[in-house]
Every structure is written in structure tokens, then in C-alpha cells.
Amino acid sequence: MQQRGLSDAKSVAFDWVNENRRALSDWNQVIWHFAEPALREYKSAAWYVDRLSREGFKVEAGSGGMPTAFSATFENGDGPVIAAYAEYDAVPGNCQVAAARKGPRPGLSKYAAGHTDPHSALGIAALGGALAAKAAMQRHNIKGTLRFFGEPAEKLRLSKPVHAAKGYYDSIDAAISFHPTYMLPLCNTVRWDTHCGAAYVCIYSFECVEPEYWGSADASSPIPASHISARAPGANDALFTMFGLTKQLQSSMLPFTTGWSLSEAILTAGQATADNLPAHVAQIQYIWRVPDLGMAEQVLRVLDNNAEAAAKAAHCSWRRIWVSRSRPGLANHAMSKLVYDNLKRAGAPQWGDEAIASAQAIQRELGLEPMEKPYLEAIERLIEPEEAERLLRRNLPPSQVNSTSDDYTEFCWHAPTARFYVGRPMLKAPRGFHYPDWVLNALGGIPACIDPMIETAAKTIAGSICDLLTRPELLAAAKAEFAERTGGGIGGSNWISPQLPKDFRPPIDYRWPEYVTTSRGEEWWIPAAADE
CATH class of the missing domain: 3.30.70.360 (Alpha-Beta Plaits)
Incomplete structure (x- = not known):
């Protein structure tokens, strides 16, 4: 069914997301329950490699010398090369059941890993966007290449600097980076001038x-x-x-x-x-x-x-x-405008009755009076990138160019890159009350609560890829701005080269948290106590 204001290609892409929303939800549950910490995402990476291979991508597993990384490519003739990526590492000490109560997932210590941001939904949303764009490319014979990367160990800022140093980003024409909202005002918006630091x-x-x-x-x-x-x-x-x-x-x-x-x-x-x-x-x-x-x-x-x-x-x-x-990151206004236009077309996520009931159950569990509208208003509305920038700068000195940290910034120095955020389920709090950490972690694993964010992000990524592949003037503007900001593109006078050497060996053998299989069964580095 044709959607008003969308090109034929975008209509196909958005329809793909709508038709596959159950699959996206189920896939997120798989990765969310794997909950593997940095550099030990063996099951998660294997799942992505298998899924992408089934979808017709050529996949290099273990890219860059990282066993849980991958580089996947879908080609449909000569055309622009557009990149997106999945993250899937979880955080030790945050094991949480997907329910309206505090507690670890069955059989695990509360100090095992769990998804906090959640990267599970980040990765599945990006995968959904790439697959939706692929469907549009095939339906309308749109020429171009999709590069989809598996980026482990974001919490260690590891894989993207390694991929960058080893040349995996050198042939990209544009990149799209998505993250669930983790701070206001960066919610249902795109970064403008102030990007993440080093x-x-x-x-x-x-x-x-x-x-x-x-x-x-x-x-x-x-x-x-x-x-x-x-x-x-x-x-x-x-x-x-x-x-x-x-x-x-x-x-x-x-x-x-x-x-x-x-x-x-x-x-x-x-x-x-x-x-x-x-x-x-x-x-x-x-x-x-x-x-x-x-x-x-x-x-x-x-x-x-x-x-x-x-x-x-x-x-x-x-x-x-x-x-x-x-x-540190590098701004690109042309890319930010392009992605924000597609975020507007996708629409801010909205939370329905089932999600509201889950939120109210959490509030009851914490001894609060359930709210009729328990979610923050900010997660259901858009904010223009320039306005988000103005609000973000209020607490920063004028001389500070970058703020906070994430390694998506590596893409910024190899191709025009946009970084956008979509609202995740976050609850209103009575004055003076602070929700414990387990609440956000649980909401990220409850399908009715996290799925709206996944669908909005997937549509935004798919629509942006369609624009970059079918509207050469938009990609040309982004690339011209990239050349101007770097002083001539890659190797230019203002360009910052990778900070790791090309022969860098990722430190995969150190004592990072992980799970092991022994005669006692499968255990995490902190085993479950008998009374848990």
C-alpha cells in the first residue's frame, strides 16, 4: 500500500518493516537473552552471520581479527556504498529478567551480563533497516551496495577503531549510526554540531x-x-x-x-x-x-x-x-538533515496499551501510584536537530567541541555520517523519586515496550538508505561537506587518521568477563548462587 509522501522505494521499505515487525521483535528477544559481554558475543555474532547469509549477504566472519565481529555485503550493481551496523555486547552486573520485578534471568547471578542501552535493540533495528532497504533495492532494481558491520565490544570502544585502522571503512560513501536514547535532549533527533569525543x-x-x-x-x-x-x-x-x-x-x-x-x-x-x-x-x-x-x-x-x-x-x-x-566525531549537516527527514516520515515511536500496562506494573512493584500516562512525553515526540543542539550546549563551555563518548565516531572520518537517536521506554517519576537501574533494563526486554523504538529506527535507516541510493544530489552534498570539513577528504589537512596501527592485534585473550562450559554446566564468570 502506497504511503503518502513516500517514494515508491521507501514505501516498499516501510511496508517491509510493518510486515516483519513480529520477526524483528522475536530477533531482538534472541539477542537480548543471549546478553553476552564485550568480546565474548559468540552466540550473538553467529546468529547475525547466519541471518545475513540467509538474506543473501556475503559475510566475512571474524573481520579485523575479532572473532565476534563480521563484515557483510549486499551488492546490486554499481552504485553508492552505504553502511550501517549492529552492536550486541551486554554489560556485566546487569542481569535482569524481562518482567515488572527486580531479579536475574533464570539460572544466572544478578552480576551476569544484561543489556542496558540496549544494544540488542540497536542491532536488530539496524538490521531491519538494512533488510528493508535491500527489499526496496530488489523490487525497484536500485543500484548500489549495502555494507553491514557487526561491531562487538562497544563498551570497550574496540571494534570500530580496529575496523577503521584495517581499512574496512575506506570504500564507504555514507554511514548511518543509530542508538537508543540515553540522555535528553538527544531523543528522536539527530546530532548536529556536538558529536561524541575521543x-x-x-x-x-x-x-x-x-x-x-x-x-x-x-x-x-x-x-x-x-x-x-x-x-x-x-x-x-x-x-x-x-x-x-x-x-x-x-x-x-x-x-x-x-x-x-x-x-x-x-x-x-x-x-x-x-x-x-x-x-x-x-x-x-x-x-x-x-x-x-x-x-x-x-x-x-x-x-x-x-x-x-x-x-x-x-x-x-x-x-x-x-x-x-x-x-572524536565530525559533524555533517547534510547527512543530519537527510536522516532527520526520514525520522519525521517514520514518526516518533508511540507506546500502546500493553506497554502502558507493563509500565504501570513496574510502578506498582516499586510502591508508586500507577500513572495514566507513565512514559516521558519526550520519547513520543520529535525534536529538531538544531533545537536539540541548543539545549545540549547549555551545560557545555563554548570551547568544548565534543561531549560524551561512543566509537561510531570512527565512521565520521571515512565517510559522511549521521548519528540519530530514537526514544526508548523511559518512565516518569514522582518528584524526588529515582527509578533503580533494573527498571530500564527490564523495559528493554519486554517486547511491547521496546518494539516501537525498533520499528521507528528501522524505518529511519531504511528510508535514509533509499535516499542516498536514489537521490544523487543529497549524497553529493554530504560528500562535499565531508571534503570541506576534513580539508580535502581522507588524508586532507583537517583529517584525523586512525589512532591504531593497521597491524593492531585486538586484545581478545585477556580476562574479560565470559561464560565457560565445564562438567558443572554453562557458567558465567560469577556463577549463580544456590539461593538465586
Whole structure:
């Protein structure tokens, strides 16, 4: 059925989403329940590879040396190359059942992984958009190529910098990035000038390789680790010295005039059954999110100094292992306008009776009076990109170009890119009340609550791809702006190159949270307790 104001191609694409809304919902449930953390998304990646292969894409599994990444291509003759992508990593410590109550999914610890953003819906919405555009291409014989990437470990800012460094984005003409709303006013809108900033992630590894040289040994014992000998401080001491020094100096790393953050995670090293030996290996990961690369390098200098001091104090050696280095974003107004036009045509998501009933059940569970309209008004209305930009800038200093962090920014330096957001289910709160984290996580897994966002995002992506493939003047304008902003395109005077080397080996072998299969069955790194 032809929809008013839509081209024939867009009508086919939008109809595809409508006709396949149940499939999209079911697919999201699969990925949401897999809930695999960064770099361990084995089942999720395999599901996408299988699905895309069935849909006629040529798929390279394990792209860029990342076992849970992929690069998929659908070609229909010579024409523009348009990219979209799926993310599917979940977050440790956020295991939540899809219900109006707090609790982990059956058989798992509450500290297992769960989808917070949720990336499950992000990926399925993007997949739906790509498949809907493919249907339009086939129906109307539209020439062009779709590139669909599987991007694991967004929480580590990992896969997109790796794909970029290894050349996977070099032949793209335009890219579309989608994310569920995570902060207002970025809801049912497209980023305008202020894009996400840079992020660096690295591991500091401390090793006590010569504990016997720490102090005087017991002359009567041939064992260097004798219980009555002086024992080297070891790697744990180095790690906690590093941790303390960094906390102490954090306020001195960067000026207070701009937004930035630094967070750490201690990786386990298997010391628990090592008796009286000093810890041989201890590792701590840092991620810092900053507006620009200059600030990122300043934080790095401080961290390196702290690691050197900590290692010397604890009789250890140290080394830095890079996990990722992502670039700040780059605006493209032509792309933003194009995508926002399609978001308007798709319409802001709307939540029906079943979704309202689920929200009211959550409010009752928390002891609140159920609201007749429990969802935030903002998630059901559009906001113009320029207005969202104006509101976003109210709390930022004029000199700060970028804010917050996400690695979609890598696409920005290889092709004109738009970043858009669609409202996810978020509830109104009585004055002074704050919903616990489990509420958002649960809403992301309840089909009636999350499906409206998936459908709007899929239509927006599909419509935007159709425009880029059938309206050459729009793509030409976006590419001209890209050339102007980069000072001549890729390699231009204002272009920022990938921050990882082309031969970078993704650090897939470190102690990231994961699940294992033993004689006890399938367990997460934090197993379920007997009473859970």
C-alpha cells in the first residue's frame, strides 16, 4: 500500500518493516537473552552471520581479527556504498529478567551480563533497516551496495577503531549510526554540531618476575618464598599503588573547564590458590573519555608515570597494552538533515496499551501510584536537530567541541555520517523519586515496550538508505561537506587518521568477563548462587 509522501522505494521499505515487525521483535528477544559481554558475543555474532547469509549477504566472519565481529555485503550493481551496523555486547552486573520485578534471568547471578542501552535493540533495528532497504533495492532494481558491520565490544570502544585502522571503512560513501536514547535532549533527533569525543582504553599489566631479589632470604631454606622470609610486595601491591596514585592525581590530569571521565576495572589474575607467593601478575584497565585527542594524550602521560612509580615501589615490571583508541566525531549537516527527514516520515515511536500496562506494573512493584500516562512525553515526540543542539550546549563551555563518548565516531572520518537517536521506554517519576537501574533494563526486554523504538529506527535507516541510493544530489552534498570539513577528504589537512596501527592485534585473550562450559554446566564468570 502506497504511503503518502513516500517514494515508491521507501514505501516498499516501510511496508517491509510493518510486515516483519513480529520477526524483528522475536530477533531482538534472541539477542537480548543471549546478553553476552564485550568480546565474548559468540552466540550473538553467529546468529547475525547466519541471518545475513540467509538474506543473501556475503559475510566475512571474524573481520579485523575479532572473532565476534563480521563484515557483510549486499551488492546490486554499481552504485553508492552505504553502511550501517549492529552492536550486541551486554554489560556485566546487569542481569535482569524481562518482567515488572527486580531479579536475574533464570539460572544466572544478578552480576551476569544484561543489556542496558540496549544494544540488542540497536542491532536488530539496524538490521531491519538494512533488510528493508535491500527489499526496496530488489523490487525497484536500485543500484548500489549495502555494507553491514557487526561491531562487538562497544563498551570497550574496540571494534570500530580496529575496523577503521584495517581499512574496512575506506570504500564507504555514507554511514548511518543509530542508538537508543540515553540522555535528553538527544531523543528522536539527530546530532548536529556536538558529536561524541575521543576515548582511550588500555590495560596496565604488572609482573613480579624476580621476587627472590627483593630482600634477604632465610639461609636455612632453599625455597625463596619461605614463610619466614621477607616476601616481595608483588603485582597486587603495584596495582593498588597505581589505583591509589591515579585517584589522588585525577583532579590534576585535566582542567575543570571541560567534561571528561576516567574509570577503571581490575582484571582477575588467578592468585587465589597461590599460598604464600607474591602475586606474579595483576592487571588494571582504564578508559578515559575526553573531548579531544590532546586531552587523551595528557591523561595517558599521567597514567604512564603512575604505572612506572607503582611498579618500582612493588618490585615489579610494567607494560601498557592498548585495547582501543577512538577519534572524536565530525559533524555533517547534510547527512543530519537527510536522516532527520526520514525520522519525521517514520514518526516518533508511540507506546500502546500493553506497554502502558507493563509500565504501570513496574510502578506498582516499586510502591508508586500507577500513572495514566507513565512514559516521558519526550520519547513520543520529535525534536529538531538544531533545537536539540541548543539545549545540549547549555551545560557545555563554548570551547568544548565534543561531549560524551561512543566509537561510531570512527565512521565520521571515512565517510559522511549521521548519528540519530530514537526514544526508548523511559518512565516518569514522582518528584524526588529515582527509578533503580533494573527498571530500564527490564523495559528493554519486554517486547511491547521496546518494539516501537525498533520499528521507528528501522524505518529511519531504511528510508535514509533509499535516499542516498536514489537521490544523487543529497549524497553529493554530504560528500562535499565531508571534503570541506576534513580539508580535502581522507588524508586532507583537517583529517584525523586512525589512532591504531593497521597491524593492531585486538586484545581478545585477556580476562574479560565470559561464560565457560565445564562438567558443572554453562557458567558465567560469577556463577549463580544456590539461593538465586
